[in-house]
Amino acid sequence: MVRTKLIGPKCSRCCMVTSVWGVVMFLLMGGAYKLHSPALYDDVNINATRIADKEYVYSMYDETGTNCFIVAGVYVAVFFFSLWQFRVNQTLQAYTIR
Amino acid sequence: MGHLFRSEEMCLTQLYLQSEAAFACVSELGELGLAQFRDLNPNVNAFQRKFVNEVRRCDEMERKLRFLERELKKDNIPVDDDGDVPFAPLPREMIDLEGKFEKLEKDMKEVNSNEETLKRNFLELTELRYILRKTQSFFEEAAMFHEQPEYGHGGDESTQSLLGSEASRGPFTKLGFVTGVILREKMPAFERVLWRACRGNVFLRYVEIEESFKDPHTGDTVNKCVFIIFFQGEQLKNRVKKICEGFHATLYPCPESPQERREIAIGVMTRIEDLQTVLSQTDDHRRLVLSQVARDIRIWLIKVRKIKAIYDTLNLFNVNIAEKCLIAECWCPAADLDKIRMSLRRGTESSGSSVPSILQVMKTEESPPTYNRTNDFTSAFQALIDAFGVASYREVNPSPFTIITFPFLFAVMFGDLGHGLIMFVFGFYLVWNQQKFLRNKSNNEIWEMMLGGRYLILLMGIFSMYTGFLYNECFSRSLNVFGSAWNVSNNPGWDKDYLRNHESLLVDPAKPGVFRGSDLPYPNSTGNPYPYGMDPIWQSASNKITFLNSYKMKGAVIMGLCQMLFGLSLALYNHLYFKNYTSLLCEWVPKVVFLLCVIGYLCFLILYKWAVWNAADSFHAPSLMIGLINMFMFKAPSLKEQTLVFQGHATFQKVLQIVNDSGDDEEILHHNEAIMDSDSDSDSSKQEEEFEMGQFMIIQVIHTIEYCLNCISHTASYLRLWALSLAHAELSEVLWTMVMHSGLAMPGTLGIIGSFIVFWGFSALTVGILLVMEGLSAFLHALRLHWVEFQSKFYSGEGYIFSPFSFDAIIHDKVEE
Numbered sequence: 065m066v067r068t069k070l071i072g073p074k075c076s077r078c079c080m081v082t083s084v085w086g087v088v089m090f091l092l093m094g095g096a097y098k099l100h101s102p103a104l105y106d107d108v109n110i111n112a113t114r115i116a117d118k119e120y121v122y123s124m125y126d127e128t129g130t131n132c133f134i135v136a137g138v139y140v141a142v143f144f145f146s147l148w149q150f151r152v153n154q155t156l157q158a159y160t161i162r
Numbered sequence: 163m164g165h166l167f168r169s170e171e172m173c174l175t176q177l178y179l180q181s182e183a184a185f186a187c188v189s190e191l192g193e194l195g196l197a198q199f200r201d202l203n204p205n206v207n208a209f210q211r212k213f214v215n216e217v218r219r220c221d222e223m224e225r226k227l228r229f230l231e232r233e234l235k236k237d238n239i240p241v242d243d244d245g246d247v248p249f250a251p252l253p254r255e256m257i258d259l260e261g262k263f264e265k266l267e268k269d270m271k272e273v274n275s276n277e278e279t280l281k282r283n284f285l286e287l288t289e290l291r292y293i294l295r296k297t298q299s300f301f302e303e304a305a306m307f308h309e310q311p312e313y314g315h316g317g318d319e320s321t322q323s324l325l326g327s328e329a330s331r332g333p334f335t336k337l338g339f340v341t342g343v344i345l346r347e348k349m350p351a352f353e354r355v356l357w358r359a360c361r362g363n364v365f366l367r368y369v370e371i372e373e374s375f376k377d378p379h380t381g382d383t384v385n386k387c388v389f390i391i392f393f394q395g396e397q398l399k400n401r402v403k404k405i406c407e408g409f410h411a412t413l414y415p416c417p418e419s420p421q422e423r424r425e426i427a428i429g430v431m432t433r434i435e436d437l438q439t440v441l442s443q444t445d446d447h448r449r450l451v452l453s454q455v456a457r458d459i460r461i462w463l464i465k466v467r468k469i470k471a472i473y474d475t476l477n478l479f480n481v482n483i484a485e486k487c488l489i490a491e492c493w494c495p496a497a498d499l500d501k502i503r504m505s506l507r508r509g510t511e512s513s514g515s516s517v518p519s520i521l522q523v524m525k526t527e528e529s530p531p532t533y534n535r536t537n538d539f540t541s542a543f544q545a546l547i548d549a550f551g552v553a554s555y556r557e558v559n560p561s562p563f564t565i566i567t568f569p570f571l572f573a574v575m576f577g578d579l580g581h582g583l584i585m586f587v588f589g590f591y592l593v594w595n596q597q598k599f600l601r602n603k604s605n606n607e608i609w610e611m612m613l614g615g616r617y618l619i620l621l622m623g624i625f626s627m628y629t630g631f632l633y634n635e636c637f638s639r640s641l642n643v644f645g646s647a648w649n650v651s652n653n654p655g656w657d658k659d660y661l662r663n664h665e666s667l668l669v670d671p672a673k674p675g676v677f678r679g680s681d682l683p684y685p686n687s688t689g690n691p692y693p694y695g696m697d698p699i700w701q702s703a704s705n706k707i708t709f710l711n712s713y714k715m716k717g718a719v720i721m722g723l724c725q726m727l728f729g730l731s732l733a734l735y736n737h738l739y740f741k742n743y744t745s746l747l748c749e750w751v752p753k754v755v756f757l758l759c760v761i762g763y764l765c766f767l768i769l770y771k772w773a774v775w776n777a778a779d780s781f782h783a784p785s786l787m788i789g790l791i792n793m794f795m796f797k798a799p800s801l802k803e804q805t806l807v808f809q810g811h812a813t814f815q816k817v818l819q820i821v822n823d824s825g826d827d828e829e830i831l832h833h834n835e836a837i838m839d840s841d842s843d844s845d846s847s848k849q850e851e852e853f854e855m856g857q858f859m860i861i862q863v864i865h866t867i868e869y870c871l872n873c874i875s876h877t878a879s880y881l882r883l884w885a886l887s888l889a890h891a892e893l894s895e896v897l898w899t900m901v902m903h904s905g906l907a908m909p910g911t912l913g914i915i916g917s918f919i920v921f922w923g924f925s926a927l928t929v930g931i932l933l934v935m936e937g938l939s940a941f942l943h944a945l946r947l948h949w950v951e952f953q954s955k956f957y958s959g960e961g962y963i964f965s966p967f968s969f970d971a972i973i974h975d976k977v978e979e
Contacts, residue, residue, distance in 0.1 A: 082925050086921050086925070090917070090921075093906075102642075102702065103639045103640045105702070107907055109907045127909075131906075131913040134914050138914070
């Protein structure tokens, strides 16, 4: 394991928790967008003039859903990064105590 | 209901302890932790008590141990903590411990002073070394000036000697000099004083020492300079020496010739090396001593604290010198008398005394302390109740009910599925790792508080998830689990053009096919409304808040009535237990009647209106608030004023009013009569009785008015359940629409980056504002509802808490000594 410390112990712990939450939440939101949930209607980027076109609305829903899944993937990467930093901080701490 | 329903039965006991067995018996009782001793010598000064010498010795030992602890901390040596708690040692072992501590303290002090001396020597030698090195350049410069007069004899101005013409005229006058070291900060002042005092006839050169030294006494790092002062004559020399003394500069003898200087330098180097070896050896020895101490110091501290606690307790006893025994009085739970007898027997056996200790139960009129046997789970809730006021002896304890009602009321104000889930996960994490967290005591008070309330947080999270599901809110978005009961497309004439031209439209459930409600009286409908919770369509409705307001307010009033009635029923239990039948008939019955006639009546109307009135006749639905106000103004409910709820409403209300008023009268008058009757066999004169009667009357009237007003005001107070849940929902919605929305609504790839960045802000604000701030707020309000609205119906809270003599509490610093 490469031992470069980029963020401290508290920051890495916080990042781990937030990224787990992010993964779970974005996966579920992506699923909700794919199911065309009306509760999320306001958060989809719909051009007001083409509001009547069902296919267009559904395609915008799907696009936002895909975005959410990609963000979930980015957060998985963030999770592994912060996990690595957490391990690095642990070994560094173990060295300073005699 | 178990032992938590009321506080434990306590009894006052007297203990007769043999003098030799006393220490061991008290030690056993301390381990058991179930006896609260009373002070039998309240008039005796602390210095006149019997065991004051032993306490003083314990204090001395504790002081020595604290000194050792400080030394350990200075060297950063970790203290062993294996969680083992030793028993209190016997009195004869105390002398051993004292001797050991004395020797250790002496050792440490000796090592410390030696180290200080060595360090000072080291410092002096180092300074001397620097002086020898730096003054080399000074002497070379001085030598240059001596050679100059040979060349520039009254010619060039620039080559004139700095020392003036007199020095260059005659033969070379020998200059005296002193060398020394002074603090860098004092240098400018030193220079100035020298110049002024010696009228400019001395020559000072100085140079800084790059290395910074550690002052051996204080441990601060200081920077110093080497200086050399050239002067001529004895007087100047004395003056210079005095000034150096004044500025705390250390002077060192420095030879002139380079060879001598080199010899001394070599000598100094060897001495420095020797000193360094000696210093490191001293350090090692010190570390060795301290590491041996580190192994045992925790156990010693606990032992000393236990001995001190035992002697402090023994000081409370009554000493009977003639019979050679000590008499103690203590409160203890009646159920644990056997355990106490066993401990006394163990104590007597271990001390080797032949005479057994006697325990005798005394009868007393005093009010005993309140003791509630709690475990890990219930202690948090008991602490919530005790914070307001400790229960009176043997009255009903509200804490077992609080285990459920408190998280529920919290959840009504906090209801959100997402936030509840986060709270639940956090509480679960605390509970899952509780052994590990409890062992490592942290300095962070807030963390310790959250750890103490871990079960509370867990329950609040679970209940919040439930109410979040009922309100159908998850981070302010609704979930459609069962399929909405509303069908907007069944509205005839609502085609695409119609929808495009209208911003907002009214979806009327009375129209056929729009609402899949109950059978009657809709001619069209089939099926049922949304089975459990709020219909998800309300999220898209612009009148969502208006609708929810009515529902939440009515729900809050109903919940308030339920809790207040429950409080009154607990009061019934109290009256029955204390056999207070006068209070029961003359206080309790009118209270219940009044509450039911006013607020119970309102809740009945609420439920009736929900059940019977429907969308078909909603345009002339009765207003319950106006109806209630009219009732107080003795106006009958009528169709005209839209206050008629059902047929025969007017008669029903009249009956209630009569019952209500008679209840009030009974409360005021009959209570007085009953109290007077119970006092009638006392020998008080007629006049006194009349006076008492008048006073009583006034008090009763005040109490009656207070209770009646409180009924209304407390019911209104329960509306905070609505207010806080509205605030939470709105905050949650604003957070989503302002933060999360801006990231999600971005098109294409920008949406990915936007959502990624925005989520960090969203999560931080959710935790900071919605979880911490709203959580604390809902916690506080739920607590207030319990303390004031619920407990004022039955709780008197005038007891004092049972604080037994327990080593556990003392060792873990829960008790102030």
